[in-house]
Amino acid sequence: MEIKSSDNESFRHVYSEVFPIVMRVAYHVTYNMDVSEDICQEAFIRFYEKNISFRSVDEAKYWLIRVTKNLSINVIKRKSREQAVVEKIKKTPSVTVRNGEEALINEETRLLVRDAVEKLPEKLKSVLVLKEYADLNYKQIAEILHISESNVKVRVHRARKIMESMLDREEMHVS
Amino acid sequence: MCLDDQILNTYLDGELAEPWRTQVAEHLNYCPACNARYEQLRILHKVVSSSRLNEEEIAPYQQKVLKFIENNYVNKRKKIGFIHRNFRVSMPMVLATAAAFVFVLAGAFLFQGKPAGTLGEIIPQVASSTQPGSVVQVRTTEGLASSRFLESYSLEEILQYLDAKGYEVDVRIKGIKPVGTILNQAPFKAPEKTDTPVANEDVDLEASPLEPGQPSEGTAE
Structure with missing residues (x-):
């Protein structure tokens, strides 16, 4: 179309x-x-x-x-x-749409993730945001950012490695 | 650790190609260490991904922005009338149209109501500054008649010269025989010799006594 x-x-x-x-x-x-x-x-x-x-x-x-x-x-x-x-x-967006204990835990986790994403270097941040929040695959991300697919793969891996080390310092609540 | 994090991340994102995907899946089935690491990466992905902005948070902004664009752009464009519309015409097109207009106008002014005879007055004439009498044609070879080369003589001139010297020359073109001789000939027979003695079958120009620097009297320029 x-x-x-x-x-x-x-x-x-x-x-x-x-x-x-x-x-x-x-x-x-x-x-x-x-x-x-x-x-x-x-x-x-x-x-x-x-x-x-x-x-x-x-x-x-x-x-x-x-x-x-x-x-x-x-x-x-x-x-x-x-x-x-x-x-x-x-x-930050209002949290009124969420309620209960689970929502509260998620909100805490959300803030931790947000702080970690904010600290990522620009190149890794772009790839991670497109991967985790725009639901795009490596090929689509490569096309949008004008980089190779293998480069996307490497950047996703590096971004997650940094995210993990940053989140590990905090207590992660995962349901 | 058997599988590195990058492979596990790629597998997690569903981006690992076959046959590695099956191999990793099989490996994860029996390797507790890799399986535990995979589980950590899966949780990390889930945590990061699930802290996304959700639909309810986006919805009011989606409506607000759409309303703004519709009011200020989409609906405004509809109201633009024919006169106020922007016309985009390419520059060469404008120039060509202007040139054509000038040409037609100029033509109309110049030739309007004029008889054909007076056209000479309108159309500017270009006068040549040279006098017809003073133009002399110059041939570079004129003064060098004595140095004519063999190539500059025509075949006719050569034959005339040889004839004057008393030679009898028979000119033939190779491969082509006189019509009479072909009719009399049997196939695969050597051609019959003509009665007139021939000095050479082909005209051997090099053997002719004609020398450069000795122009014959019969050969006019």
Whole structure:
């Protein structure tokens, strides 16, 4: 199915399918909901305005993920320069949708994971976020990041190794 | 440890190709150490993956952003009328159209209502600055008639010269025989000799007494 990004029907179709994925990518790179919202908005506006033809929904999805990831990386690069200011306004999603003891444990674990992901070097972070939060396979990640599949494999492994060592220091609660 | 973490991670992600996938699966069945390590990696993956932003958290943002884009981009584009629409025309196209327009206009102004005879007044004439009488054709070989080469004589001139010297020359083209001789000939027989004695079957130009620097009188330029 060919996708024309300025065609209203195509746009809505891609939007409903891809928005949750790009929102997750933006969030797990920046860990700020408002910033992620702006990034996703910017990515979809570019998508709509550029009037690009894609061979399939997947191609459009890869394009959007690539743009979102680049915008998110730019934000965290800027953020590292303005660390003190951003720390104050950092926002996390509300936890009201979860309840009970299990949810509380998960929320604790969530914060630990989030801190670990934030500390990953940029190259490993991009690969891990696309793998764990965008549900993409090695081939798709390779296509989005313009790297080889074996490179993706190595980066996933290295990212998990670092994640493990960081999470090991804390007590991990896994259900 | 028998299997390294990278292989286990690749297996965990379902990215390990056959036949290694089956081999790893079999190995995990009987190797407790590898199995324990695999379990740790699986839990790590689950912990990381399950701390994702969930659907309920995304939904309000999804609606909000869509509404913003629809109000500011999608619906705005619909309202743009024909006059305000942006037309994109390539530069060469514009230039070609302008050139054609100028050409047609200029033609209309120049030739409007003029009889054919007066066209000479309109169309600028290019006058040559050279006088016809002063143009002299120069042939580089003119003064060098004495140094004509053998190649510059035509066959006719050569024959004329030889004839004047008293030679009788029979000219033949190799492989082609006079019609009369073919008719009289039996197959595979040597050609009959003609009555006239021939000095040479082919014209041997090198053997001719014609020498460079000795032009014959009969050979005009």
